[in-house]
Amino acid sequence: MSHRTPPDTYDIAVVGGGNAALCAAITAAEAGARVVILEGAPEPYRGGNSRHTRNFRCMHRGPMSVLTDAYGEDEYFDDLMLVTKGKTDEHLARMAIRTSEECLPWMESHGVQFQPSLSGTLSLSRTNAFFLGGGKALVNAYYNTAEDLGVEVHYDAQVTHVHRDGQKITHLEAEIAGQPQVVRAKAFVLASGGFQADIDWLARAWGPAARNFLIRGTPYNRGVVLRDMLDQGADSVGDPTQCHAVAIDGRAPKYDGGIVTRLDCVPFSIVVNKDGERFYNEGEDVWPKRYAIWGRLVAAQPDQVGFALIDAKSIDLFMPSVFPPIKADSIPELAQKMGLDPERVAATVAEFNAACRPGTFHPTELDxxxxxxxxxxxxxxxxxxxxxxxxxxxxxxxxxxTYLGLKVSDQAQVQSPEGPIRNLWAAGEIMAGSILGQGYLAGFGMTIGTVFGRIAGKEAAAHVA
Structure with a gap:
């Protein structure tokens, strides 16, 4: 299936194979378009970062599906503003938030199943709907739906060039299973993610420190299509040094460790750098609103490394880690096992302990x-x-x-200084920087991908029709 030679012309070619690409392909196929998906990864790794996701942040006016209570537009928007510190396009953000409400039933009607949130998953039962079987099950459900609708899928299909002729895209150049191919279509949707797996690009943006970063997302998001469009004068949005970066276990693999490598212990920890010094307030806010700043904080420390220290009182208060923690009977012994100066760390802990004030401890809320x-x-x-x-x-x-991306309109249409590119749309992480200037809100990447994927599919199909 994945190695057929593509026919002469499709109605719509979708570049990418994750949540945003699939939402676009399904929506366009339901509108009657002949659609092809070009997924750069081999089939077992299809789905990009969507494979690693667990939930979708959703506005709702009352209990809906697995969601409890209500989560209104203004509260959702305030939560977003808190993490982006105002670096967001309010119009696009509110559109994504409002539209998320109708996405959940759409997702369910296209094969996605939800489950109540597990205890300990960042206290999200009201705001986030969790996928039964995680992101991989969502990706599989959407591929099944797409194939039922007659969408053609090619894996190992790396698009190398999007050919722009004035305000129009004429064709794609791709390598499909190692063979060069030209793919022609009447309309195109780019949903091929950010550039984080290209370490050289990260290092150009961040400096040499980026070579010490771990890429917890897919190794296939190298930004080839993003770079190609920026080189051809598409409008860009966002800052190449801004990204969704979290503090993860230092023992994680270089690529594709996914969600299980995240550590949720920080609010109950003392976090020190390699000099044994604390460098930030570990208890600033509840973890869903703060977990995504810690990657950046650690990146700014010597050797891009931090150390979280906890005691027996706190070990069961967060999701268990994929690798067991280092364990010791005393703080100096723990420091030594972690390669830190035992005296320095013992002094930091003693100073912290002496500064603690009495109160009533509430692990799930600000106390x-x-x-x-x-x-x-x-x-x-x-x-x-x-x-x-x-x-x-x-x-x-x-x-x-990463958040550097293509600037899009409300209709998800890609923009350029000469105006919109007539038959080109973008969705998902390749345009998320339009809304996420910095910071991150749990489950919001899936919201952006679903909302803009559906819009891109609908608009592309209308253009073809």
Whole structure:
């Protein structure tokens, strides 16, 4: 199936094979278009970063499917503004938020099944709908739906060039299973992700520190199509140094470690750098609104590494880690096992413990249990590290996806200084920087991909018709 020679002309060629690409392909095929998906990865790795996702952040006015209570547009938007610090296109963001409400039933009607959120998953039962079987099950369901609709799928299909002629795209050049091919279509949807797997590009943007980053997303998102469009004068949006980067286990693989490598222990930890010094408030806010800043914080430390230290009181308060923590009976022993200066770390912990103030500890909400008098105070969940055994994790920056992307309109149409490119749309991580200027909100990447994937598919099909 994946090695047939493509026919002369399709109605729509979709570049990419993750959530946004699939939503676009399904929507266009349901409108009667003849659609091909060109997925750069081999079949077992199809789906891009969507394979690693777990949930979808969704606005709703009352209980809906697995979601409890209500989560309105303004609260959702405020949550987004908090993490992006205002670096967002309000119009596009509110459109994505409002449209997310109708996406959930659409997803269910196209084979995606949901489950109630597990306890300990960042307390998201009201705001985020979790996929039964995770992102891989969602990807598989959408591929089944697409194939039922007659969408043709090619794997190992790396698009190398999108041919722009004025305000129109004429064809794609691709390597399909190693053979050069030309793919012609009347309309095109680019949904091929960010550039994070191209370490040289990351290093050009960030500096040499980026060579120490781990890429927790797919190794196939190298930004080839994004680079090609920027080189051809498409409008860009976002900053090449901004990305969704979280603190992950330092033992994770260089690529594709996915969601299981994330560590959720930070709010209950003391986090130090390799010099044994704390460098940020670990208890600033609840974890769904703060987990995505820690990749960047760790990236700014010497050797791009941090160390989270916890005690026996906290070991069961977060999702278990994929690798067991380092364990010791004393803080100096723990420091030594982690390659840190035992005296320096013991002094930091002693100073922190002495600064903790009494209060009532609430692990799932802001409890105001804070330290007093430190250069960097911890403002919630601050309890002394005093109960052995002690545990530690090495933290490294894990990049999920980059925010430099293509500027799009409300209709997901790709823009250029000469105006919109008439038959070109984009969805997902290749345009997410339009909305995510910095920071990240759990489940929001899937929201952007679903909303703009459906819009791109609908608009491309209307253009062809």
């Amino acid at each position: 105001g249990m804070a330290t007093e008098g430190l250069q960097i105070n911890k403002t919630n969940w601050a309890r002394p590290l005093d109960t052995p055994p002690f545990y530690g994790y090495q933290l490294r920056p894990g990049v999920t996806f």
